[in-house]
Ligand code: BES
Ligand code: MN
């Protein structure tokens with residue numbers, strides 16, 4: 317897909333999305349342009365016959381001529397518009413267009429941010445949000461469908477004038493939406509194809525294409541690094557584990573160094589503590605963290621910030637078999653700490669333990685992990701809010717602020733010493749699970765024992781990475797959640 321920024325009069329599209337506000341007579345330049353082309357029909361329909369009021373997510377479809385359609389979208393009341401609502405409007409509008417089975421070129425109005433006093437909005441963010449949301453709405457995974465729809469090939473962002481800020485926002489938006497599509501495609505692909513080896517090969521390919529440093533470790537190299545916790549999880553599978561580490565280095569001295577770890581369980585059957593069928597159904601998505609960080613590093617290689625970025629994932633399957641790790645096993649992680657296996661289905665934290673130890677040795681300023689870690693986060697926060705935890709409140713506050721600016725929901729959960737009791741073991745440093753209470757925080761407390769970083773943050777995306785029901789913005793299936801926030805966090 318191509319992205320362009322265009323002055324209104326230079327638009328060259330088959331379909332144009334244009335916005336109106338509720339109870340607002342002043343119309344946008346794009347609206348006036350379309351109204352002229354329609355010989356005032358649009359104005360008549362909307363402001364005289366009131367076919368739509370302009371309320372939030374209300375739409376009116378109109379064919380201006382054989383070659384040009386328009387979708388007028390209501391943004392609701394002007395003083396109630398938020399960035400998130402804008403994103404939801406654009407994503408649902410483009411979703412409609414996708415279902416209209418129209419191929420070719422789509423143009424979208426860039427809203428005039430100087431007009432929205434309450435938005436704390438600038439043109440750069442508006443451009444970024446608009447393009448990301450458009451591609452969220454247009455996304456589909458039709459590789460295995462016999463009947464494929466025609467696809468939009470180009471998105472034009474329309475504005476009266478194209479400033480450098482708009483260009484810059486569009487560029488970030490384009491690469492962000494590429495990263496999201498990359499991650500979603502990889503998560504949608506079946507686990508029989510996406511094995512640890514497959515992702516390792518893909519990582520190697522990405523490194524070559526983007527000129528990144530890459531270290532890919534196989535099973536015996538993982539053994540040599542003494543990642544015996546990670547290895548134990550992988551033992552039940554016929555597919556060998558792999559450990560990947562890609563590095564993006566800026567030309568000049570980096571302003572900061574960040575390690576980004578993605579949970580990479582390519583299928584989570586639960587191990588010997590096997591999951592019931594309904595819970596196992598979506599567990600090809602247990603590598604969403606790994607897919608996200610691989611998408612993000614590709615975006616960074618293009619956007620070239622002066623930040624050093626390490627992307628890491630411990631990849632394996634969690635299966636039940638004669639060679640699988642067992643309840644009661646005692647595992648020793650890379651940092652020497654011992655873990656009593658209380659439940660083989662709490663495998664993510666075991667693999668992340670070794671990945672965190674590895675990241676600790678890189679001498680980075682910050683470590684962030686992103687993981688489909690606990691069902692408990694779904695009980696606590698549902699499917700549209702990501703749990704955020706960590707040991708540095710300043711880092712968490714900054715991330716929370718950026719997430720809200722780029723239309724994603726996060727909510728902080730505590731990591732307190734009291735949680736230690738939940739994982740008390742008589743024969744090892746800790747157990748890997750401890751009952752149903754405070755499951756998300758307890759998992760995070762477990763992780764905190766495997767990093768010495770003073771700036772470690774953990775994102776639990778178990779509820780948000782993969783949707784069973786379509787929400788206001790994203791269709792069911794993988795969401796690419798936190799990619800927008802992480803990219804903007806790294807750039808900031
Ligand atoms: N991958 C799951 C967490 C998960 C659950 C992700 C639902 C997406 C949707 C994780 O490995 C897991 O199985 N966690 C267990 C931990 C329990 C045994 C303490 C869980 O949450 O049930
Ligand atoms: Mn599990």
Ligand code: ZN
Nearest residue numbers: 581584602664
């Ligand atoms: Zn898992």
